[in-house]
Amino acid sequence: MAKAQPSDFDWSKLGFGYHDLPYRYRAYYKDGKWSQGGLEEDSYLQVSEAAQAFHYGQEVFEGLKAYRRKDGGVNVFRPDMNAKRINTSADRLKMPHVPEEMFLDAVKQVVKANQDFVPPYGTGATLYLRPFYFGTTPMVGVHPADAYTFEIFATPVGAYYPGGLTPTSYVTSDYDRAAHGGTGAAKVAGNYGSSLLPGDIAHKGGYSDAVYLDPRLHENIEELGGANFFGITKDGRFQTPKSPSILPSITKFSLLELSKEFGLIPEQTTISIYDLDKFSEAGAMGTAAVISPVGSITHHGHKHVFYSETEVGPYTTKLYNRLTAIQFGDEKGPDGWVVDVPLK
Numbered sequence: 037m038a039k040a041q042p043s044d045f046d047w048s049k050l051g052f053g054y055h056d057l058p059y060r061y062r063a064y065y066k067d068g069k070w071s072q073g074g075l076e077e078d079s080y081l082q083v084s085e086a087a088q089a090f091h092y093g094q095e096v097f098e099g100l101k102a103y104r105r106k107d108g109g110v111n112v113f114r115p116d117m118n119a120k121r122i123n124t125s126a127d128r129l130k131m132p133h134v135p136e137e138m139f140l141d142a143v144k145q146v147v148k149a150n151q152d153f154v155p156p157y158g159t160g161a162t163l164y165l166r167p168f169y170f171g172t173t174p175m176v177g178v179h180p181a182d183a184y185t186f187e188i189f190a191t192p193v194g195a196y197y198p199g200g201l202t203p204t205s206y207v208t209s210d211y212d213r214a215a216h217g218g219t220g221a222a223k224v225a226g227n228y229g230s231s232l233l234p235g236d237i238a239h240k241g242g243y244s245d246a247v248y249l250d251p252r253l254h255e256n257i258e259e260l261g262g263a264n265f266f267g268i269t270k271d272g273r274f275q276t277p278k279s280p281s282i283l284p285s286i287t288k289f290s291l292l293e294l295s296k297e298f299g300l301i302p303e304q305t306t307i308s309i310y311d312l313d314k315f316s317e318a319g320a321m322g323t324a325a326v327i328s329p330v331g332s333i334t335h336h337g338h339k340h341v342f343y344s345e346t347e348v349g350p351y352t353t354k355l356y357n358r359l360t361a362i363q364f365g366d367e368k369g370p371d372g373w374v375v376d377v378p379l380k
């Protein structure tokens with residue numbers, strides 16, 4: 037695959053796709069320690085056919101973005117939270133930790149080395165970073181690997197809604213993405229493997245994604261595809277589901293904080309699919325989706341419309357504007373949320 041050039045891109049028309057950029061960071065774990073990591077040019081990895089990850093699923097990943105500021109500099113958003121979460125995910129799969137300093141240094145190295153691919157300010161596009169690592173030890177018996185490859189690659193991605201925020205419709209699934217006591221709270225490839233069939237069913241039905249309900253009762257909202265759910269109640273609460281099988285979204289934790297600035301009361305609580313009337317607005321949240329307004333959720337043939345199927349509610353709009361203004365450096369947010377990436 038030919039390497040991408042900055043001139044290949046029409047930044048305002050970018051989708052969410054992979055492009056082979058010049059540099060990625062890699063480090064290798066062996067004999068109980070990580071190698072001195074560094075930048076590499078080859079986007080292909082040479083791995084044993086019997087590598088643990090291919091057969092028994094030891095793979096964890098992260099997703100974060102680099103944002104071009106108006107002054108030409110570049111921000112990353114709360115990378116310390118990604119550094120911590122990748123290790124929480126690793127614990128669940130019996131994988132060794134990645135040192136936080138190595139993770140944060142790798143993020144900076146990858147952005148700096150590929151800085152010509154951080155899209156211009158004002159296009160809404162960003163440079164998406166994908167940290168991940170996986171077991172490489174060749175094996176056929178089931179046990180944790182003792183060798184791992186860690187990598188961060190980058191790819192430019194477009195604004196999720198190039199024409200501005202637009203509500204979309206969702207449908208509940210009878211499948212689960214994760215079990216109670218399973219790996220739902222870990223950011224692992226396997227959760228996505230199990231979401232492909234329900235996702236496809238939702239898309240074929242004309243919906244933007246599946247709503248997963250709690251795996252025990254199939255009554256409470258868990259996740260919207262690869263994003264967390266929020267609803268704004270008619271009495272001014274910013275509510276998001278509390279459950280051991282949902283992925284702890286950094287965007288969610290950030291919005292729980294920011295909601296207070298608009299006079300909302302943040303709450304993590306159980307949200308029944310049969311109790312949606314209490315919400316005046318609803319949305320999906322995550323690094324890729326940022327905030328995506330949810331127009332409606334259909335459950336067993338019954339469609340519930342939130343604010344509107346075509347218009348975006350006032351709180352959703354305010355939260356979106358505030359979060360993205362912090363990320364792109366237009367407004368100051370809480371201390372430590374944005375980290376400047378040195379480009380020289």
Ligand SMILES: *Cc1c(COP(=O)(O)O)cnc(C)c1O
Nearest residue numbers: 262263264283285286287322323
């Ligand atoms: C990554 C992810 C999210 C969003 O998390 P952020 O930290 O906000 O990007 C939500 N749900 C799932 C299943 C995820 O994998």
